[in-house]
Amino acid sequence: MMNIVLEKYHGLGNDYFVFDPNKNELKLTKENVRMICDRNFGMGSDGILEGPIFQEDKIYVKVWNPDGSEAEKSGNGDRIFAKYLKDAGYIQKKHVTFYTLGGAIQVTYLNEDGSRLRASAGKLSFWSDEIPVTGERREVINEDMVFGRTLYPVTCVSIGNPHCVIPMREISKPLVCKIGDYAEIARYFPNKINTQLLKVIDQENIQIEIFERGVGYTLASGSCACAAAGVAYKLGMTNPGVTVHMPGGKLQVEIQDDWEVFATGEVFYIGKISLSSEFGERLRAAASTEER
Numbered sequence: 001m002m003n004i005v006l007e008k009y010h011g012l013g014n015d016y017f018v019f020d021p022n023k024n025e026l027k028l029t030k031e032n033v034r035m036i037c038d039r040n041f042g043m044g045s046d047g048i049l050e051g052p053i054f055q056e057d058k059i060y061v062k063v064w065n066p067d068g069s070e071a072e073k074s075g076n077g078d079r080i081f082a083k084y085l086k087d088a089g090y091i092q093k094k095h096v097t098f099y100t101l102g103g104a105i106q107v108t109y110l111n112e113d114g115s116r117l118r119a120s121a122g123k124l125s126f127w128s129d130e131i132p133v134t135g136e137r138r139e140v141i142n143e144d145m146v147f148g149r150t151l152y153p154v155t156c157v158s159i160g161n162p163h164c165v166i167p168m169r170e171i172s173k174p175l176v177c178k179i180g181d182y183a184e185i186a187r188y189f190p191n192k193i194n195t196q197l198l199k200v201i202d203q204e205n206i207q208i209e210i211f212e213r214g215v216g217y218t219l220a221s222g223s224c225a226c227a228a229a230g231v232a233y234k235l236g237m238t239n240p241g242v243t244v245h246m247p248g249g250k251l252q253v254e255i256q257d258d259w260e261v262f263a264t265g266e267v268f269y270i271g272k273i274s275l276s277s278e279f280g281e282r283l284r285a286a287a288s289t290e291e292r
Ligand SMILES: N[C@H](CCC[C@H](N)C(=O)O)C(=O)O
Pocket: 014, 046, 063, 065, 070, 071, 072, 073, 074, 075, 076, 077, 161, 162, 194, 212, 213, 214, 215, 220, 221, 222, 223, 224
């Protein structure tokens, strides 16, 4: 049986494997995804993009978090997957549309090798039933929520996946990890949540720290950047077009009048990784155990 081959990319330090099911004989499951993404016992990554999956005339991609959960979308993952489609020869045009659990993603290639891309990440919604957040249906704007016995002013938003954003004067990795750990499993969020701390620099620049659902601390996140930019604009703190500064780099985010949001930024191809036959056997064994 052929060795399993993964293609590794990163978007601003948010690293993903592309697992192409058309080139690999393995069924991905919660358990073997966890094994592959483990940074010590596996290959290490912030997730896996499983695709292209062809259904009728559409292309689908499945977004796996390292904890084995499936995400509705990944902003950096969208741009990475679009570059993979071009690198692997599936796409030759300047635009591509593919589908994730959270809906359609439109991507435009902005340069020849497809390393700079503009992606529509869908529409922002602040409505509690669309995020979801528990309680009566309302827009979740500047609500007091308790994470770890501390009260924070939280604004929640969905962009297909769920986010809670907390504006602060000073933000840091330790603080977002402390709050994010509590928030991710807080009773307010039936589907868990991605957490961002938001520091507004000026009308056109924001800085965020990120604790991702199903991942933990990451250096960058496309959907988190869009969520934080949307909250800053909703709260009247910034323009609809901002640069989002993250530890791994920056994204340009534009919010349209109908709250559709676009993110423009780079991705980078790291390389092709062929797993050992021994590791492949363990991954297959994990899959067959889960199937029983
Ligand atoms: N962990 C996220 C998915 C990946 C988001 C992030 N990597 C991005 O670039 O948007 C979730 O469970 O919703």
